[in-house]
Amino acid sequence: xxxxxxxxxxxxxxxxxxxxxxxxxxxxxxxxxxxxxxxxxxxxxxxxxxxxxxxxxxxxxxxxxxxxxxxxxxxxxxxxxxxxxxxxxxxxxxxxxxxxxxxxxxxxxxxxxxxxxxxxxxxxxxxxxxxxxxxxxxxxxxxxxxxxxxxxxxxxxxxxxxxxxxxxxxxxxxxxxxxxxxxxxxxxxxxxxxxxxxxxxxxxxxxxxxxxxxxxxxxxxxxxxxxxxxxxxxxxxxxxxxxxxxxxxxxxxxxxxxxxxxxxxxxxxxxxxxxxxxxxxxxxxxxxxxxxxxxxxxxxxx
Amino acid sequence: xxxxxxxxxxxxxxxxxxxxxxxxxxxxxxxxxxxxxxxxxxxxxxxxxxxxxxxxxxxxxxxxxxxxxxxxxxxxxxxxxxxxxxxxxxxxxxxxxxxxxxxxxxxxxxxxxxxxxxxxxxxxxxxxxxxxxxxxxxxxxxxxxxxxxxxxxxxxxxxxxxxxxxxxxxxx
Numbered sequence: 001x002x003x004x005x006x007x008x009x010x011x012x013x014x015x016x017x018x019x020x021x022x023x024x025x026x027x028x029x030x031x032x033x034x035x036x037x038x039x040x041x042x043x044x045x046x047x048x049x050x051x052x053x054x055x056x057x058x059x060x061x062x063x064x065x066x067x068x069x070x071x072x073x074x075x076x077x078x079x080x081x082x083x084x085x086x087x088x089x090x091x092x093x094x095x096x097x098x099x100x101x102x103x104x105x106x107x108x109x110x111x112x113x114x115x116x117x118x119x120x121x122x123x124x125x126x127x128x129x130x131x132x133x134x135x136x137x138x139x140x141x142x143x144x145x146x147x148x149x150x151x152x153x154x155x156x157x158x159x160x161x162x163x164x165x166x167x168x169x170x171x172x173x174x175x176x177x178x179x180x181x182x183x184x185x186x187x188x189x190x191x192x193x194x195x196x197x198x199x200x201x202x203x204x205x206x207x208x209x210x211x212x213x214x215x216x217x218x219x220x221x222x223x224x225x226x227x228x229x230x231x232x233x234x235x236x237x238x239x240x241x242x243x244x245x246x247x248x249x250x251x252x253x254x255x256x257x258x259x260x261x262x263x264x265x266x267x268x269x270x271x272x273x274x275x276x277x278x279x280x281x282x283x284x285x286x287x288x289x290x291x292x293x294x295x296x297x298x299x300x301x302x
Numbered sequence: 303x304x305x306x307x308x309x310x311x312x313x314x315x316x317x318x319x320x321x322x323x324x325x326x327x328x329x330x331x332x333x334x335x336x337x338x339x340x341x342x343x344x345x346x347x348x349x350x351x352x353x354x355x356x357x358x359x360x361x362x363x364x365x366x367x368x369x370x371x372x373x374x375x376x377x378x379x380x381x382x383x384x385x386x387x388x389x390x391x392x393x394x395x396x397x398x399x400x401x402x403x404x405x406x407x408x409x410x411x412x413x414x415x416x417x418x419x420x421x422x423x424x425x426x427x428x429x430x431x432x433x434x435x436x437x438x439x440x441x442x443x444x445x446x447x448x449x450x451x452x453x454x455x456x457x458x459x460x461x462x463x464x465x466x467x468x469x470x471x472x473x474x
Contacts, residue, residue, distance in 0.1 A: 004459055006459055008456060008458035008459040009459075011434075012440055012455070012458075028466070031466055031469075031470075032462060034411075035462065035465050035469065038411065038412060038415050039419075039434045041412065044329060044435055045338045047328050047342075049324060052320070052325075052342070052346075053320050053324070056320060056346060056349050059350055060353045060354075063350040063354060
């Protein structure tokens with residue numbers, strides 16, 4: 001009874017007499033016999049052929065096959081399309097020539113893209129694009145913050161993990177860190193897409209979203225982002241963001257003790273004098289800062 | 303063109319095909335999926351397709367055309383919902399000298415068996431029921447499903463083993 005077809009042969013009465021005798025002596029025999037007997041008691045629903053045929057004829061009169069000849073054409077076409085896609089994808093993987101440009105802490109960098117657009121990267125940021133196809137599709141990926149002066153031409157797309165920005169020749173600033181996305185448009189027109197919401201910004205407009213909420217619109221009063229001129233400014237943002245920006249711009253470590261990181265801050269700090277920056281940021285918030293060493297600062301409530 | 307070529311478009315030929323195959327295909331689909339209504343719908347669809355394409359299909363190929371359409375259609379239909387099998391049990395004997403307790407145990411056993419069958423793998427269930435209820439030989443089933451007789455034997459074996467195991471564990 002160890003073979004995997006034994007019971008199959010038993011039911012077909014295809015066992016040798018020895019096999020049969022042995023099986024009928026075993027404990028399993030009765031159990032299997034019971035099952036088979038019970039299955040024989042099951043009935044099946046009735047299929048009425050005459051009625052079915054009558055219905056079938058009625059059905060055939062109105063039946064229309066959904067575009068039968070087209071299906072065949074489409075299939076052949078689909079196969080070739082699939083083959084082309086596979087080949088193209090393979091070529092793309094083989095020849096994809098990604099180029100990544102990044103900045104460290106306390107560093108900004110100006111990059112001239114192949115299409116003559118200019119990107120200014122803020123500290124601790126990076127852009128990635130495909131050298132071979134960039135001139136055609138003008139798509140790049142951004143981590144962090146950067147200012148774009150886009151040359152006139154076809155659509156220019158900035159992909160970030162928090163949403164995509166598409167433009168036609170313009171100047172704009174994108175901030176995409178953690179969950180937050182903020183776009184300032186300084187010239188021309190920008191389209192911002194986040195999940196399902198789409199916002200079109202004209203010059204002097206900005207939009208932001210921190211995480212789940214949809215994109216909020218606001219006015220931009222400046223002509224260039226402040227960080228290009230060596231300052232970071234904030235309008236009603238949690239103090240935690242200010243601390244992060246300080247860390248990025250000065251490459252320092254800031255330890256917060258009992259500070260409420262959700263308190264809102266409005267103001268700015270410069271990028272050239274750390275002491276001044278700490279003073280302008282924390283004095284008005286009633287926070288004391290002490291240097292543990294050159295690169296580590298500790299904050300405490302006064 | 304030979305004069306006596308049989309055309310599927312001829313009503314008599316079509317009717318003959320229906321009488322010969324509709325019921326079998328319907329039960330095959332029923333054993334496979336356990337839903338009589340759906341099985342009937344698929345049969346109707348398959349025969350309608352045969353009718354629409356009658357001029358392109360030679361008589362000898364009609365059977366395999368029908369089975370092929372039925373199999374394809376059933377795959378599409380079943381992906382959407384898996385139905386629970388229901389098998390009607392034969393009427394209880396009116397005169398019996400069996401005790402009520404025994405009868406109750408019997409009914410319970412039948413119900414468990416019913417469940418166990420509905421939990422069989424599709425391939426095992428169709429083979430097992432085609433053989434046990436439809437009384438088809440292994441060779442007929444093998445031809446119908448386009449598999450070897452050996453494969454049918456194995457599926458029968460596995461189906462029985464799996465029923466036995468399920469009934470055993472549910473008795474504990």
